[in-house]
Amino acid sequence: MANAAAETVCTPPVDLSGEAGWVPFDAPSLVGESLRFVSGDPAGNRFRVRYYRDGEKHLHARIWFGPETGGPPGHAHGGAVAAVMDEALGLAAWAAGYPIVVGNLNVSFRAMLPLETVVTLESRVISAEGRKVMVHGRLFRGETLFAEGECLCITIPGC
Template identity: 75%
Template sequence: MSEASNCKASFTPEETVDLSGEKGWVPFAASALVGESLKFVSGDPHGNRFRIRYYRDEHKQLQARIWFGPETEGPPDNAHGGSIAAVFDEVLGLAAWAAGYSIVVGNLNVSFRKLLPIRHIVTLETEVVSVVGRKVTVRGRIRNGETVYAEGEALCITIPEKTK
């Protein structure tokens, strides 16, 4: 038996995933705002790692619908903590950009509350909570209904404008 035949069966990228937003949410074109820099997390809308669709709610806060695919697995049938942290990094940073701040994430804290099952759709809600000088603080939580899987906070630093 070859080494390749001992591997787990691969998953089809054709798995149907409905990332529709809630009533009142407006689709948000993240790549139009920040360009191609979103490749690591949300770069493959049909892949087996992540599938993400962005929205703005009625308060103009960024919301994300996310499917954690089989390639994010850590504990059996659950998302790896690193995959959750990567999603927080992208989404919280993007929330600052969507609020008008050109930033990089300087510090990211994630608190894991419950195992997040793979192949389920969750929502990451964001809120820009403070702006002090060049520091922009953004908070978020990954949830499905009343269940909170993780909470995160990013300290973002605005990028100084380049002088010519």
């Protein structure tokens, strides 16, 4: 056990500040503890996430992919990217007033995402018809697009 403790490396604080005009968004107060898998440990070595809303009420996030999200050497695992998309796109629907579960998530990977990098996720509800809510998102830094996602959400009856 002493070796496991010795191997744990804590990373320094990460700047997850938003853009001008973004307002911090308290996601756990909206959906409760369900956000623990991705954004539940604000000082951990897996993910660090801070959510915001802009003037049009679209959801944005600043996300740090830590060393525990590793896949290909020096880069985030595709499953880690998909997990972030699942949380953020589903949360975008909740933030827009639609209590949902994710019915289908399609992620298109565009570039490998280097570990210990802060990226931005933009999302928006594209349509809502009956119980179906469509949300799109993209994960990028500067001009580099790492992934795009499309999420079909289904509203929860009675919520």
